[in-house]
Amino acid sequence: MVVLFFNSNGELYSIKYFEKSYRNIWELKIAFYGDISTIFSVKYLSGNGAKNLNTKVYHVAKDKKGYILKSAAQIIQNGGLLAIPTETVYGLGANALDGKAVLGIFEAKGRPQDNPLLIHIPDASWLERYCEDIPPLAYKLAEIFWPGPLTMILKSKACIPKETTCGLKTVGVRCPDNEVTAEIIRMAGVPVAAPSANRSGHPSCTTAEAVFEDFAGKIAGIVDGGACQVGVESTILDMTVAPPKLLRPGGLSLEDIRKVVPEVETDESIYRQLREGEKPKAPGMKYRHYAPKAPVTAVFGEGRKSADYIKAQIKNGEGVICYEEYLDVFDGYESRSLGKEGAPREHAQRVFEALRSFDRTDVTHIWTQCPGEEGLDLAVSNRIKKAAGFHMINVE
Ligand code: TXA
Numbered sequence: 114m115v116v117l118f119f120n121s122n123g124e125l126y127s128i129k130y131f132e133k134s135y136r137n138i139w140e141l142k143i144a145f146y147g148d149i150s151t152i153f154s155v156k157y158l159s160g161n162g163a164k165n166l167n168t169k170v171y172h173v174a175k176d177k178k179g180y181i182l183k184s185a186a187q188i189i190q191n192g193g194l195l196a197i198p199t200e201t202v203y204g205l206g207a208n209a210l211d212g213k214a215v216l217g218i219f220e221a222k223g224r225p226q227d228n229p230l231l232i233h234i235p236d237a238s239w240l241e242r243y244c245e246d247i248p249p250l251a252y253k254l255a256e257i258f259w260p261g262p263l264t265m266i267l268k269s270k271a272c273i274p275k276e277t278t279c280g281l282k283t284v285g286v287r288c289p290d291n292e293v294t295a296e297i298i299r300m301a302g303v304p305v306a307a308p309s310a311n312r313s314g315h316p317s318c319t320t321a322e323a324v325f326e327d328f329a330g331k332i333a334g335i336v337d338g339g340a341c342q343v344g345v346e347s348t349i350l351d352m353t354v355a356p357p358k359l360l361r362p363g364g365l366s367l368e369d370i371r372k373v374v375p376e377v378e379t380d381e382s383i384y385r386q387l388r389e390g391e392k393p394k395a396p397g398m399k400y401r402h403y404a405p406k407a408p409v410t411a412v413f414g415e416g417r418k419s420a421d422y423i424k425a426q427i428k429n430g431e432g433v434i435c436y437e438e439y440l441d442v443f444d445g446y447e448s449r450s451l452g453k454e455g456a457p458r459e460h461a462q463r464v465f466e467a468l469r470s471f472d473r474t475d476v477t478h479i480w481t482q483c484p485g486e487e488g489l490d491l492a493v494s495n496r497i498k499k500a501a502g503f504h505m506i507n508v509e
Pocket residue numbers: 199201202203204205228229230231264266281283284285287289307308309310345346347348349360394395396397398
């Protein structure tokens with residue numbers, strides 16, 4: 114990523130190229146990325162337009178005195194937008210109790226207004242402030258899996274505004290496993306509404322740089338917490354029905370949930386495309402999702418066979434996401450590794466960045482090997498199928 118710095122006379126004084134994480138707090142005056150012609154943040158030069166904010170990037174590792182956390186929490190308290198790291202993906206946060214602040218999230222993301230937001234709390238003791246009729250099983254799951262990648266849909270209290278719930282009587286609650294973010298929420302003193310921090314419909318962001326690409330100049334701050342450990346979003350469990358129902362596979366595996374709740378059911382939309390007029394239980398699951406610019410074809414089946422199939426099909430100028438073992442099959446093509454075959458954790462950590470990275474290239478089509486449905490692979494294959502618009506080939 115290329116960032117340009119201007120002094121107070123409007124003269125360019127520095128151009129920096131960031132490959133990995135930031136080492137300082139940068140106040141960015143103007144930012145270009147990818148192809149150098151795209152300008153994101155030009156408040157300093159032109160001073161017009163609502164989306165010409167200077168986006169601060171907070172590097173928390175150097176925050177010995179807590180100044181950064183305080184300043185980040187103040188953004189939330191003041192009704193601003195702050196991108197926060199979580200163990201799953203980065204979130205685009207705002208005060209969940211402030212309808213106006215929450216509307217800013219929809220605007221920055223270009224998110225449809227009927228797609229509700231999850232709220233993030235630092236621990237289970239905050240649950241009853243925002244939810245009612247909480248079943249004992251919800252407390253049990255919170256005790257076992259929180260902080261961690263489990264979102265529970267519960268009945269919401271009236272203090273959660275309609276901007277957050279999109280008028281539903283329920284709200285998704287999540288307790289992220291990230292100490293920095295938990296501390297920012299505690300300091301702000303309010304729950305933080307946060308969808309994944311990506312332009313609506315695009316792959317989610319698992320690094321602060323990816324968030325910067327999508328939101329520089331549009332939000333007040335980005336907290337850089339490094340790469341997300343899990344890499345796919347949280348698992349969403351509807352606790353308002355009995356037995357509870359899995360609405361979105363995610364960073365907590367269905368197998369792990371079944372150890373505690375053997376009778377849990379799964380929503381069909383996880384596995385297949387919705388039919389005309391059919392409504393998913395999680396409103397957001399109906400939209401085109403996780404999609405890079407180039408069309409994607411997902412190829413299922415044993416690794417050797419699917420690699421051979423893709424090799425026979427791929428044309429010049431097309432890209433491929435494949436298991437580590439097959440990278441050399443695609444010499445001469447733009448290729449990205451999904452990690453080793455049979456290593457779901459690696460797949461989850463890599464899938465979004467692999468998809469996103471093709472937007473920095475000119476590939477005309479993306480072929481991807483797609484894992485099965487065990488453990489975290491259920492979430493990974495769900496994201497790949499959606500990125501491919503369910504354009505899938507099975508080579509078994
Ligand atoms: O890991 C995650 O869950 C990330 C991080 C940032 O916490 N957040 C995230 O949020 O993935 P988002 O907005 O990208 O996805 C939330 C999904 C959407 O499909 C939304 O429609 C659904 O949850 N959802 C939100 N509130 C709901 C509710 N009350 N009932 C059913 N589904 C709901």
